[in-house]
Amino acid sequence: MSQEPTPELSHVRSDGSAHMVDVSNKAETSREATAEASLKTTPEVLALIATAGMPKGDALAVARIAGIMGAKKTSELIPLCHPLPISRVVIDFDLSSTDSVRIIATVKTRGVTGVEMEALTAVSTAALALYDMIKAVDKHAVITDMRVLAKSGGKSGSWDITPELRPNPEGELRA
Structure with a gap:
């Protein structure tokens, strides 16, 4: 039985210690990543979210701003x-x-x-903020x-596991 070689981890030096990868010789390109998370809750809470009827206010607006802030702060939150x-x-x-909010x-x-970590941090932060907004009722x-749903740009190219689930260029979900 042949065994595939184990790929080297880019953030680990030969002595096993962690380090930040040197990207100074990489080409600058346009890069994009899309990620998702879900928050499972009750149909009653979903109705309150949809109508901005939560006791703390418009949960989606707060979660959207939190997600944007999270993406911008990724390097401060995630080592390396x-x-x-x-x-x-x-x-x-x-x-x-009927039982969850999908965050994209x-x-x-x-x-x-690439910006995969920024996309993941954005959905994580948005999900946490959404939870905070609804915890009084659920x-x-x-x-x-x-x-991660998709990425583009860079040496490794593009991939997309679910193009129909990604927002269109105007930022709206595709039907």
Whole structure:
């Protein structure tokens, strides 16, 4: 039985210690990543979210701003992430499910490293803010299913696991 070689981890030196990857020789390109997360709650709470009827106010507006702020602060929160010049962050919410809010973030930059971590941080922060906004009416809400949906730019190219689930260029969810 042949065994595939284990890929080297880019953030670990030969002695096993962690380090920040040197990206100074990488080409600057346009880069984009989309990630998602879900917040599971009750149909009653979903109705309150959809009508901005939460006791604390408009939960989606607060979560959207939190997601944008999270993307911009990624390098301060996640060790070894490079600070990036974020050029765009789009946070969308899909309320079409009967038991959850789907949070989608797309982050863009022109730089030497990708924005997957910024997109993941955006959906994480938005989900946490949304939980904070609804916890008075649903302490049992669950944040789940966080993942990267797509990325483009850079040496490794582009991939997209679910193009129909990504926002369109205007930042709106596709039907």
